[in-house]
Amino acid sequence: MQSIEVKDAPDIPGEGKPRRNACSPDMLLDLPPEATTLYENFLHGVKGGKFLGRRPIVNGVAQPYVWQTYSEIQQRVANFGSGLCKFGLKTKAFLGFFSINTPKYVIAELACNQYNFISVPLYDTLGADALKFIINQTGLEFVFTTSNKGRILLDMKESLPTLKTIIISDDVDQDFIKRANELKVQVIDFKTVENDGKTHKAEEVNPKSDDIATICYTSGTTGMPKGVVLTHKNLMSVVCSFIFLGEKGKMIKFTKDDVHISYLPLAHVYEKAIEIVFIYAGVAIGFYQGDILKLFDDIAELKPTIFISVPRLLNRIYDNVLASVKGKSITQWMFTTAYNAKKNGLSKGQIDHWLWDNLVFSFARARLGGRVRVIMSAAAPISPDIIDFLKICFSVNVFEAYGQTESYFVFKEYYKEPKKTREVLDKYGWCHTGDIGMWDELGRLVIVDRVKNIFKLAQGEYIAPEKIENVYCKHELVAQAFVYGESLKTSLVAIIVPDRDALILWAKQNNLEKYSFEELCELQETKKHILQALINHGKTNDLKGFENVKNIHLTSESFSVKNDLLTPNFKLKRPQAKIKFQKEIEKLYSEVI
Template sequence: MSGSSQKHQYSVEVAGAPDIPGEGKPRRNALSPDKLISYPDGATSLYENFLCGVKKAGDGNFLGHREIVNGVAGPYVWESYNTVQTRVANIGSGLRKLGLNPKEPLGFFSINTPEYVIALLACYQYNFIPVPLYDTLGADAIEYIVNQTEMKYCFATSNKGRVLLDMKESLPTLQTIIISDDYDPELNDLTNASNVRISKFTDLEKNGSVEPVEAENPKPDDIASICYTSGTTGTPKGVVLTHKNFMAVVGSIQYLADRGKMFNGTPNDVHISYLPLAHVFELANMSYMIYAGVSVGFYQGDTLKLLDDIAELKPTVFISVPRLLNRVYDKVMAGVKVKGGIAQWTFNAAYNAKKDGLNHGSVDHWMWDRLVFAPIRARLGGRVKYMLSGSAPIAPDVMDFLRIAFSADVYEGYAQTENAAGLTVSLGGDTASGHVGPPQVCSEVKLVDVPEMNYTSQDKPYPRGEICVRGHTIFREYYKLPDKTAETIDKDGWCHTGDIGLWDDQGRLVIIDRLKNIFKLAQGEYIAPEKIENIYCKHELVLQAFVHGDSLQASLVGVIVPDEEILMKWAEQNGLGGKSFEEVCKDPKVKNHLLQTLIKYGRANDLKGFECVKNIYVTHEQFTVENDLLTPTFKLKRHQAKIRFQKEIQEMYAEISQ
C-alpha cells in the first residue's frame, strides 16, 4: 500500500447513478468507467473465439496429453490448432449425422481430455448445447439433469458411460453414448441390454469427414452451456450461459491484458488443464487460452500425479483453487520448520526481504530467488510466470507466499457460475493481498444493505453489503426454473450473489461473509462457519475442518481432519509411536491436544469466545469430492457433512452438556 494520502483507485462510482436508499452506488473498473466491455476483437461467439486461436497459433501446439504405457506416463504428445480445427468440424458433422440437431443438448461426462475440448468446440461450431455432468453430484443429480434437459446424446469416457448404462432405467430419453477412449466388449453387452447405442469417438470423426454436414454457427445470444451448480444443498440448478456471457469474460481479460494489468496469453504460453471443465471457472479459463492461441496440456486424470504432470509440462501459467495452493504453502512452511537451524534462518531472512519488496510492488529479488526460492519454483516446473486463484477466497499470507516463492504475477479472481466466472479480478502490479480486486471491465458491482447482519452501505470506514453484479456476463436464467431465476436476478438486471463484501479504500472488493451460510446460536449470535474453518485450516496440524452449530445450541463443535505428517511427528514425541494414523486420530490424548491448540489458536486469530469450538471429533478420513463432502471446486458441502457426521455432532453436544 502506498504511504501517500491519495491512494490509487481501482474502481469508481458510475457517473450519474441515482442515490437509492439501502444500497451503495454501482462501481466500475477505473480502466473503463464509461462503458462495459462485451467482446474481444474478432469474436462474438465461442466458435469465432476458436478461429482467433487458430489464426494466431496455426501449426503451433494446441492440445497435449501423456501416453500411458504399462502404467508409466510418457512425454506430452501434441496436436496443432490447425489439426484440431479439422477434427472439430468432423466431430460436429458426425454428431449431426447421428441425429443431434442444433440447439439440442449434448451431455459431457468425462475428465478433461483433448477429446473433451474437441467435442466442446464442435458444439460451438455446430450450435449444440453442452451440458456437463459430473458424478460428484451423485446419481440423483445426474438423473435429474439428463431428464430435465431431455438429453438424448452424451459424450463420455468408458467408465462414466458404464455409470449411465447402469442408470438407464431412470434415463428414458438417453439414446446414444459417444465413448472417447478404449472400452472392453462387455460394454457392448450392457448397451444391447439397455437399448442404448454406443458410438466410438474415432468412428464418429471418420463418418463426419465423409460428405460433411454444414455447420450452423451460433449467435451471441445462443446458449453456450447449461452449467449445473453443485450447490452446497438441494437439487442442482441449471445455469444457462450464452456465448455472449463467455465472450464478455474473454473480452475483459484481453482488455486488461492490453493495458498490462492481466496475463496476456500468446502461442508461447502453456496452460495445464486439471480443474474440471464441467465447472465454469476452467471453462472460462479455457476460452481465454484458446482465444490467445495458448498450448493446453492435460493432466493424467489423477490429482495425486498432478505435480508429476506439471514437472513434465512446465506450464507458464498456473490456475488453481485455494485448497490446492494452501497445500503447497503448508508443505513448504512445514518443511522449513522441520529443517530448523541455519536453513530456517536463511529462509526467513529471504522471505522477509521479499515481503518488504511486495510492499513496494516488486516480486523479484536478484539473490534470494536463486538461492532460496528456485527449488520451490521447480515444484511447478520452474517456468510459471502467472498464477490465478479462484473459486473461493484465499488467505492473504498464502497470496504473499505465492508472490514471494514463485516471483510470479499472482491474481485472485472472484465470481460465480451465474456470471460466467467474470465478476472481479485483482490487477497486475497490485501486490497487496486480502482483496479480490475491482470489477472486471464487463461488469458493474454494487453493495446492498443486509440489516439483519448489520451490514450497510453507510458503514464506516468501509461500505458493506450483499454483492450484486450486472453486465454482459450475467446468466440468462436457471433452466426451467423461472421462480428461482426471479429470486436471483432482480427487475433491473442485478444478479444477487449471496456473498457479503466491502469496498476497501482503493475501490477493491473484499469478501467478508456469506448470506446463506449463516446460523444463529441459542443466544442469538450470528456465526459464519467458513471464516472459522479458514482460520483453523491455517494451523499446521489441521488439514480440513467442518464447524457446526445451530440455534438450539449455545456453542460450536467441529470435525477435524489432521495433517498426517505433522500429527504423526507429534504422536512419536508423545508416547504414541508405533500406532497407525487412524489409531492416533482415535486417541483421546490427541483429541484433547488438538482442541486446546485450536482454542488457543482461534483466540490468537481474533475469534470471539462464542466462535471457538467447544468440542471436536477427529477423523483420519479426508473430505473429498468422491465421498460427496466437497463440491468439484473443493468447497465443503455443509449439508452433506451435517448428515454424514450427525451421530458425532450429537455425541459432541452430549459431552459438552455433561
C-alpha cells in the same frame, strides 16, 4: 481506487450505488470485435502453435506429453462436428459431457461451438440423483463419455428414457456393447464420429452471440443443481474482460508461449471460462492423467507457465513447503530470513529478489515445475497470508478471481426454472449472488461469506464459518475443517481432518509412533494437543474469542466429492457434513462446559 461509483446512478432504498472498474468508469465492456462467439474465439487462437497435450500411459507408466497443434485440432473439430450431424444431432440440440478433462473433451466442445450444438456438462461425481435430474430435465439423447462413466449411464438407463446414443472416447469391451444393445442404446466410438465427418461433410451452422452455448449446472450444496443457461455472449464477455485488463496492466497478457495444466473440472464454469480465454490467446493446454494424486507428477513433466487453482490446493502447497523446512535449524532460519525480507519488499511492489529467489525459494518453485509466471485462485476465499506466501515463494503475480456460473455478463435464466430465475434476477436485471460482501478502502470487493452460511450464536454474535476454517487450515496439523454452530449454543465446535504427514511426525516426536494415523485420530492426547494448537493459532490470526472452537472431533476420513462432503469444485457441503457428523456434534456439545 479499483472501482468507483457510477455517475448519476439512481438511489434505490436499501441499496448502495452500483460500481464499475476504475479503468472503465463510463461504460460496460461488451465483446471482442473479432470474436463474438466461442467458434470465432477458437479461430482467433488457431494462429498459435501447439494446443492440446496428453501423457500416453505405457504399461502403467505415464510418458512425456505428446501434442497436437491448433491447426491439427481445427481439422479434427470440423470432422467431429460434421460427424455429429451425420449421426443425427440437430442444430441447437443438446450434447451431454460426462468425462474427466481430456483433449477429446475439448474437441467435442469446440465442435459444439462450430456447429451450434448446446453442451450440457455432467459433473464427474455429481451422484446418481443429480445425473438423472439433469439428463431428464434437458431430455438428453446424446452423451459424450468414457467407458467407465458410460457404465454408470447404462446402469441408470431405466430412469433415463431419452438417452439414445453414447459416444465413447476410449476403449470398450464386448460386454459393454452387449449391455447397451439390450438397453437399446447406440454406442459410437469417438473415432467413428470423426472419420464419418471427414468423409461426409455436413454444412456448418455457426452460432450467433445470443445463441445458447451451454447449460452449465451448478453444483449446489443443497437440493438438485440448477441449469444456468449461458449464451456465447455470456462467455465471450470474460475474454473481453481479460483483454481489457491486460491492456491496462491489471492482468497478465497470455500468449502462445504459455502452458496451462487442465485438471479442475471442465464441467465447472471456472475451468471452462479460463480455457476459453487461453484458447483466444493460443495458449497450450496439457491435461493431467485423471488422478489428482498424480497431479504434481504431471506438473513436473509439463512445467506450466500458468497455474489456475483453488484455495484448498493452494493451502496444501503452503503447508507442504512450511513442513519441509520445519525442524531443520539452518534451513528454517534461512527460509524465515528470506521470507521476511521478501515480505518487506511486497509492500513496495517487489516480488523478486536476486539472492533469496535462487538461494532459498527455488525448491518451492520446482513444486510447480519451475516456470510458473502467474497463479490464479477462485471458487472460494483465500487468505491474504496465503497470497503473500505464493508471491514470496514463487515470485509471481497472484490474482484472486471472483465470479459464479450465473454472473458472466449475467446469465439468461435457469433452465425450466422460472421461479428460481426470478429469485436471482430482479426486475432491474441485477443478479443476486447470495454472497455477503463489502467494499474496502480501495474500492475492492471483499467476499465475507455466503448468506446461507452465516449464523448467530446464542449471545447474538454473527459467525462466518468459512473464515474460521480458512484460518485453521493454515495450521500444519490441519488438512480440512468443518466449523459448526447454532443459535441455541454459545460456542462453536469443529470436525477436523488432521494432516497425515504432520500428525505422524508429531507422534514420533512424542513417543506415539506405535500408533497408525487412524489410531492417532482416536487418541484423547491427540485431540487435546490439536485443540490447544488451534486455539493458540486462532489467537495469533486475530480470531475473536467466540470465533475459536471449544471442542473438536478428529476423523481420518478426508472430506471428498466421493463421500458427498465436497462439491466438484472442492467447496464444503455443510448440510451433508452436518448430517454425517450429527452424533459427533451432539457429543462435542455435551462435553463443552
